[in-house]
Amino acid sequence: MSYNTSRTTGHTGRTTRLLTGALAIAALVAALVALWQTQFRPLTPPGYCWGTWPGGDTRDGGLFQRGVRHRTADERAPTPERPSGHCALSWRGGRGPQAYHQRVTVRLDTGPRGADQRRSWLDGLFAGGGTALPGGLPGFVAAGSGALVLPESCDVDGRPSVVSLTGTFTDSTARAGHPGFPQGSTPEITGKLLIEIANRAINVSSCASGPPLRIPRAPVGDGRDGTDEGVDGRAGDDCAIPALAAGEAKGTGHPATAARSSRGTLRTCAVPSADGRPAIRFAAIGIPRLVALFDGLTGDRPPAPGWRAHGRIEATRALVRADCAGRPTVFALRTGPGRTHTRLDDARVAFPALVDEVARRAGCARLRT
Numbered sequence: 001m002s003y004n005t006s007r008t009t010g011h012t013g014r015t016t017r018l019l020t021g022a023l024a025i026a027a028l029v030a031a032l033v034a035l036w037q038t039q040f041r042p043l044t045p046p047g048y049c050w051g052t053w054p055g056g057d058t059r060d061g062g063l064f065q066r067g068v069r070h071r072t073a074d075e076r077a078p079t080p081e082r083p084s085g086h087c088a089l090s091w092r093g094g095r096g097p098q099a100y101h102q103r104v105t106v107r108l109d110t111g112p113r114g115a116d117q118r119r120s121w122l123d124g125l126f127a128g129g130g131t132a133l134p135g136g137l138p139g140f141v142a143a144g145s146g147a148l149v150l151p152e153s154c155d156v157d158g159r160p161s162v163v164s165l166t167g168t169f170t171d172s173t174a175r176a177g178h179p180g181f182p183q184g185s186t187p188e189i190t191g192k193l194l195i196e197i198a199n200r201a202i203n204v205s206s207c208a209s210g211p212p213l214r215i216p217r218a219p220v221g222d223g224r225d226g227t228d229e230g231v232d233g234r235a236g237d238d239c240a241i242p243a244l245a246a247g248e249a250k251g252t253g254h255p256a257t258a259a260r261s262s263r264g265t266l267r268t269c270a271v272p273s274a275d276g277r278p279a280i281r282f283a284a285i286g287i288p289r290l291v292a293l294f295d296g297l298t299g300d301r302p303p304a305p306g307w308r309a310h311g312r313i314e315a316t317r318a319l320v321r322a323d324c325a326g327r328p329t330v331f332a333l334r335t336g337p338g339r340t341h342t343r344l345d346d347a348r349v350a351f352p353a354l355v356d357e358v359a360r361r362a363g364c365a366r367l368r369t
Contacts, residue, residue: 049087049106050077052200063104063193065183068093078108078205083156085201093182094172100182102169104193108201110159115297119319122293123334125164126283128179129268131187135216138289139194140266141187144168144179146194149289154207160292161207163198165190191215265329265362266290273338280344282351284358286329294321294330306369318351324364331355331367 047054048071053063055071064071068091075087087106094100111121130142139148147164154161167190168177181189192215199212265286273279285291298311298321309331311320317334333351343349352368359367 048073048089049075049104049197050085050200050204052197064091065093068102078201080206083154083161083205083207084108084110087197097172100169100171102167102181103177105166106197107164108161108205109164110156110161111293113159119297119317122297122332123317125162125293126268126332127281128166129270129281129283132266132287133191133215135214136287137195137213137215138287140268140290141190141194142179143185143187144181144190146187146190148194148198148213149293150198150202151208152289154202154205158295160289161201162293163194163201165194165197167193265327267358267362271340271344273340275338277338278336279338279340280333280335280347280350282331282333282354282358284329284331284355284362286324286327286362288328291321291328291330294319294332298330308365308367308369313348313351316347318347320355320367322364322367324359324362324367329362329364331358 048063056064071089071091073087073089075089076085078085085108088103089106090101090103092099092101111125112118125147128142128145130140130146133139133141133146133148137148140146145164145166147162150161150163152160167180167185169180169182170177171182179185195213195215202208202213265284267284269282270278271280285294298309298319300310302309303311303313303318303320307320309320309322312318313320316336317332319330319332321328321330323329331351331354333347333354335345335347335350339345355367359365
């Protein structure tokens with residue numbers, strides 16, 4: 001018996017040719033990928049917080065130390081069409097007594113439009129106080145938090161864009177969180193991370209051109225870059241108020257390193273209550289891009305007769321804007337949640353005395369007659 005095999009043979013041949021072609025294409029793609037990896041850069045896991053920090057461990061200087069685990073991220077990256085974003089990143093590290101849970105929160109925002117809502121937003125932004133960034137950068141950092149105003153080209157509807165960063169960790173010995181990072185909680189560490197996320201925000205939103213933001217190598221007060229005139233040796237304790245009874249303010253201030261420069265001044269301090277919570281927080285801000293955050297909030301009337309300033313002074317908070325040696329300067333105070341059970345708890349008493357003393361130390365003419 002004979003069989004006709006011509007159709008079967010033809011079908012098999014076509015299948016073989018298709019399979020051979022597919023294998024050749026796959027091999028070509030694999031070769032191209034290998035070439036790209038070796039000639040350009042290796043494939044890496046996606047970065048965190050808009051691609052700012054790579055996913056791999058680092059021995060030092062990076063966000064992830066060796067051995068961290070259980071990383072989670074909830075983020076929304078800014079875009080040119082939507083120049084705002086957030087990132088909440090957490091992980092665990094260490095073992096046994098050295099175990100900890102770390103959380104980093106980053107935001108890019110312009111703050112709300114409404115005056116009351118904006119004042120509350122600014123209260124939170126400046127709540128940690130801190131040290132002025134060197135080199136004229138419009139920002140400040142503390143051990144576990146910081147904020148930086150982006151260039152004017154990144155403004156949205158006339159409001160400055162701000163990158164803020166907050167880091168907290170909980171270790172095995174405490175239930176409450178600590179600010180910063182267990183490997184080291186210094187303003188320098190926070191400042192480095194803040195600059196990294198700010199540069200990434202500028203890049204992905206395409207809101208500014210030019211070289212990336214950098215913290216100069218020279219320390220604050222070195223004066224070699226021509227902007228910083230050095231730490232004000234007269235600054236002392238900005239929250240020790242001579243105009244009030246000595247027992248009410250002595251030894252209670254926690255001033256920032258007050259970087260005085262040709263581009264402005266930033267002074268912050270706080271008075272804690274007996275239980276450690278802040279009773280008052282005070283800030284004197286003369287850096288132009290930081291002052292711009294308060295535009296439209298102080299009105300055009302003095303807070304009281306005899307003031308050379310515009311703004312309001314209330315029982316729990318105060319905000320005025322004045323000309324200080326030819327430089328627009330904002331003075332702000334809010335009380336609580338702690339209490340000292342002294343006159344410091346009333347902003348109408350504490351704020352004028354603080355403004356008088358800080359203005360004098362900054363070389364500013366008296367704001368009250």
